[in-house]
Amino acid sequence: MLVSCVSGAQLSNYATFFTDPPLAPLSIVMTSLSTATVVFVTPMLSLLLIGKRLPVDVVGMVSSILQIVIAPITAGLLLNRLFPRLCEAMRPFLPPLSVLDTACCVGVPLAININSVLSPFGLTVSLLIVAFHLSAFIAGYFLSGSLFHKTPDVKALQRTLSFETGMQSNLSALALANRFF
Numbered sequence: 001m002l003v004s005c006v007s008g009a010q011l012s013n014y015a016t017f018f019t020d021p022p023l024a025p026l027s028i029v030m031t032s033l034s035t036a037t038v039v040f041v042t043p044m045l046s047l048l049l050i051g052k053r054l055p056v057d058v059v060g061m062v063s064s065i066l067q068i069v070i071a072p073i074t075a076g077l078l079l080n081r082l083f084p085r086l087c088e089a090m091r092p093f094l095p096p097l098s099v100l101d102t103a104c105c106v107g108v109p110l111a112i113n114i115n116s117v118l119s120p121f122g123l124t125v126s127l128l129i130v131a132f133h134l135s136a137f138i139a140g141y142f143l144s145g146s147l148f149h150k151t152p153d154v155k156a157l158q159r160t161l162s163f164e165t166g167m168q169s170n171l172s173a174l175a176l177a178n179r180f181f
Contacts, residue, residue: 002173002181003129005045007034007069009170012163020156030164035073039065042176057180068175105171109178133166140165 008031016027043061141162
């Protein structure tokens, strides 16, 4: 459930850039909007979808999302604005650092929970997550095609919206799950 409640993943921007570069700005705007609203949308959707079965700490979740998502983005924007030369000097090191950071963000919780992941229940959850993403990709593709069928480059738009609906921030969901459930 948490995967369906979190914001879109940045990977959708890369996927759109590689497949349909002219639509990358649209992808970035959609991901930015979902990221900007994640502070309120994720706790409220979690309460609505999970709250009947499990207690949901809405205030704690808002606080965690502010720390995990909003604070780093705000810090990056401020650093870029206040110290542009420093940021320019750091820029070449950021892609490999980002890969390392992402690997740690995935690897550490996975290592901590490896027994749960490899259990029959964990495999079932993994299959459900894969099914969720596949259904979101398919729904995004076909619904956008039916809604925007008269758009000149409808296939590119379908791919972009498919990426946006199918690629959710699993790391955010994992962090929230480890903290609150």
